[in-house]
Amino acid sequence: MKRAVCCGHRVIRLPEIWHDDAPGERRAALVENGNIVEIHIQRDALWALGETGTGRIDRKTPSGAYVVTDDGHELLLRSKIGDPEGARVTFEVTREAIAEPGRIKPTEIALRDSGALPSLPKDALWDARLMAFEQPVISASIADGFDIALSGQSQLGSVILSFQRTKAGLVFDVDGIGSAFDINQVAATEVARLLRLYQVGAMVMIDFVSMEAKAQRTQIAEIFDTASRSDARPFERTAINGYGLMQVVRARPRPSVLDHLFGTRIAALSDETQAYWLLRAVAQSSGFGARTVTARPDVAALLETQKWAGWRAEAMRAAGADMRVVADEKAAGYGHVHVAQS
Secondary structure, eight states: OOEEEOSTTOEEEOOEEEEOOBTTEEEEEEEETTEEEEEEEEETTSOOTTOEEEEEEEEEETTEEEEEETTSOEEEEOSOOOSOTTOEEEEEEEEOOEEETTEEEOOEEEEEOTTTSOOOOHHHHHHHHHHTTOOOEEEOOOGGGGHHHHHTEEEETTEEEEEEEOSSOEEEEEEOSSOHHHHHHHHHHHHHHHHHHTTOOEEEEEEOOOOSOHHHHHHHHHHHHHHTTTOOSOEEEOOOOTTSEEEEEEOOSSOOHHHHHHTTSSSSOOHHHHHHHHHHHHHHOOSSSOEEEEEOHHHHHHHTSGGGHHHHHHHHHHHTSOEEEEEOTTOOTTOEEEEOOO
């Protein structure tokens, strides 16, 4: 933890960025006063916000077109285009693909003149994203920041916040013991913290404990506003109605941490997340023997696809050892990595 000495004997802890990169997946976290306040993830399998490329118009729609890239991804153009189907176009990604329960919203693009924009690789786009923090970089693990996301619940004393992704957005339910106003004060601050921590965008619905007094509802909404000031992303919200409901809306140019972790599932890790985590475990493992990766059949099959060959090779280079993948229907958790004794 870097420190800056101010007046007298007072010590101020400066914000830091934690990096935790692995084959196919980059992670970073903004840390303030020893606490993770933002988690950022970028996966190399996806087109990144700001990335440029070329493709052909696969089919036109009344309001735009679908463009197929040279690597086979289907992207969505939401503006009319005069070019015919089959024509080659140059594009820039304006919103990344976002997984929601039961579906994946496609990557959205805007057309650009060929050569008008520099073609930045994913490494450069990731570095530019983190440069916005203008903070020093250290190395550490970010896994602790996933605990609440994986449980779908945050508890502070007697106040319990349960949350779940839906196609419409993220929904919070607030419960606890004591007065509704006291419970909601705690919940408003915690919801704001979680939205920043997991970089949640789009629609968020918060079901506070209902309060009859309009003045109290207004005060809770203002507590949420105050707690959200540390989050640089702008938002809009409704008032809290008599039933305790408040809606918050933010832009959603990228998947949230929750979208990355769960994909099209509701409260279970996606096959992609399990595969990334297993490669991460291989890359960070120690020892000289070969690595055996045991995973559920669908995850094992994904790891062995040609698309993942480069990341498998990267994991083996980092470990300094060969690896093999074993499919096991009874694999616990997201699987495990065994280091052979040599």
